[in-house]
Amino acid sequence: MAQSFSHKWGQILGNLIQELIRETLQQVADEHGFYLDYQRKRKVRISKKVSWQDRYGNYHDLDYVMERGGTEDTLGLPVAFIETAWRRYTKHSRNKVQEIEGALIPLAETYSHLNPFLGAILAGVFTQGALDQLESKGFKILCLKYENVLKSFMSVGINASFNESTPEAEFESKIEQWNKLSTLDISNIKAQILNLEKYQIEKFINTLVQSFARSIQQVNVLVLHGLSQQVATINNAIEYIQNYSDNQPTFAPALKYEIEIRYNNGDIIHAMFQNKTEAIKFLRTFV
Incomplete structure (x- = not known):
């Protein structure tokens, strides 16, 4: 079955957010001497997935883990577990935060002696109730607003907005525009998001740094x-x-x-x- 243009457009937005987050977290990891793990090939594991086992024997696939003492060949000790999510509609937000909780809370309990940072970087539209639920469980949250993502795409002439009634032909047009963008154009979109969300991003990163900058x-x-x-x-x-x-x-x-x-x-x-x-x-x- 052919992939719908609407689904593919959602993937494009989600992947862009993932790249932006990874680049930001990599800078933090490099500055503090930690190893940032994310989905890709790594010598210490067989699969590309970032998978950690809790004390009950269950494995959880994760987005980002910062490790103390980690290398390509050695699994380090976790100092931060960070999950990400892109959602366009609020009806999906509660299920997503529950999924994040289900992955990270058992690991936080397993590695409680290391007191790892628990973070959730969310983009798009999430209900306040969903955000409150995560915060009540000890998560630190960075929420990138849907409106600011749209403004960032408009800087390169793409109307990225959509809803449940948007026709497939319109999604196809957005994808064609995206495919014509240069590397510089995509970098400009990321820069716009970073600028529009500067305060919230700095607040989240400062909280992350404080968690392992303690003496x-x-x-x-x-x-x-x-x-x-x-x-x-x-x-x-x-x-x-x-x-x-x-x-x-x-x-x-x-x-x-x-x-x-x-x-x-x-x-x-x-x-x-x-x-x-x-x-x-x-x-x-x-x-």
């Missing part, structure tokens, strides 16, 4: 030594603890390495590792 105030390391004691009942456990000598010397092996990183903004990252190698690997990602 470490204190690092607490606790090495847990001991031998596990298995007992049959709660009363046996109480009796064992009561009779345990807190001051007795022990040659028991290290069981866990518990690390707590405190930041000057009040954030706390708590992590626990079974062996020394993993604990050191974790700490080195902050150097």
Whole structure:
């Protein structure tokens, strides 16, 4: 079945927004030494998809992840999960934000010890209720207005507006105009959006930067030594603890390495590792 011109036009708008967002986020990642992952080939994975697993064993396909210590060959630690969406009609906005929640909230819980930034960059038309729903779940939101997208296209002579009654022939005409644009024309459209949404974009980026520009105030390391004691009942456990000598010397092996990183903004990252190698690997990602 041939793809409709209306659907293709929606894809063109969505892809342009995606490019604009990726270029903006890449600048931030480069400035702060993070790896920005998005859908493309990467040596560390088989698929082009950016897919992360939650603690329940479920995989979630994502738009953008900023990683501390990530490279083409190594999966880093997530410092930011950011989803994007383009929607023309408000009737679709609630379903989309629920989809974003379903992908990111389980990952936020899985990596809660890293306190990753949760962001949603939305373009087009979304209801205030949908935006409020995301904010109530801890998301930071950047919303690019549909009207400003239209103004940006008008700067190169294209009327990008449409609704449910727009005929296919009109969409075909818009696509023909788009295909004739030069690389400079497309760059101008992006520049117009950035200019019209400058305040909102800067506000979102500043919030993102603040989330990982915090400084470490204190690092607490606790090495847990001991031998596990298995007992049959709660009363046996109480009796064992009561009779345990807190001051007795022990040659028991290290069981866990518990690390707590405190930041000057009040954030706390708590992590626990079974062996020394993993604990050191974790700490080195902050150097």
